[in-house]
Amino acid sequence: MDRYLLRYFLAVAELGSFSKAAARVSVTQPTLSVGIAKLEEQVGARLFERTTRRVSLTPAGSRFLVRARRIAQEYEAALRDVAEAPRLKRVRAGVLSTIPAHDLERVVAHHAAQASGEALELLDSTERDIANRLSDGRLDAAITILRPGFESFAQEKLRSERYVLFASAQHKLAGVGEIEGGALADEIMIVRRQCEALPEVSRYFTSRDVRPSFSLRTLNDDRAMSMVAAGLGVTVAPESFLRPGLATVKLTGFELTRDVGLVFSDRVRDPQDAAAFVAAVHATYGHGEAHARATNKRR
Secondary structure, rough: HHHOOOOOHHHHHOOHHHHHHHOOOOOOHHHHHHHHHHHHHHHOOEEEEOOOOOEEOOOOHHHHHHHHHHHHOOOOOHHHHHHHHOOOOOEEEEEEOOOOOHHHHHHHHHHHHOOEEEEEEEEEOOEEEEEOHHHHOOOOOEEEEEEHHHOOOOEEEEEEEEEEEEEOOOOOOOOOOEEHHHHHHHOOOEEEEOOOHHHHHHHHHOOOOOOOOOOEOOOHHHHHHHHHHOOOOOOEEEEEOOOOEEEEEEEOOOOOOEEEEEEEEEOOOHHHHHHHHHHHHHHOOOOOOOOOOOOOOOO
């Protein structure tokens, strides 16, 4: 039932006149009459007795009036509750898909513990999608890899980390500090298909004539690392993926690293605009390096 029909009904019931009711609700009398007829059709009963001299409620109309007033009062109360409720500030944050889940879990837990009134909305996505959303303002900030394309945004480095070989803690390589990639020709490998370093990893092994068998190709990093821990194969990942059940081994000659950082869109002129989220990130990663302020392009 449309609310405007209740308004029409209450106006007629209170004023006892279609013309006066039409003036109160700012419609023409024919429009109001059509609305009342529609309401009567919906409730399945006549609500008004109409004569040339007066308009009065039918017994059904009298019963309906009690409910209609209550509905109108509840609706107005609901509007007041919404208007008076504190409005949460919403921060939309992107998170690169290859950021370890345990890091993100700590960020969210720190944010929730602050009880700041700042609502957090997360988007798990790719580098390109995050960059596009920062550029057009659909994200306020993001935890992602710092790339040359981000120079126009305010940013800070949170962590610099190497890519290393991961194996099960029970694997024969566990406890080996470093290994030459060519020695892994007989190892079965797991492919992290979302890995931003996948081309470099592939070149590293093919340059050493290592063409391994693959036991799993997956877009899900948590699944990949769980299967490594279970002994299904080894994989290359950032060292922050380390958790119980896993061991890391440095690859000789593979010096690739990545810088994880916090990047702010142009909508966030001051990190205080997302203070609780920034504090949660700092509590997880440490304070990182000072903000790299925007270039003249941003100004």
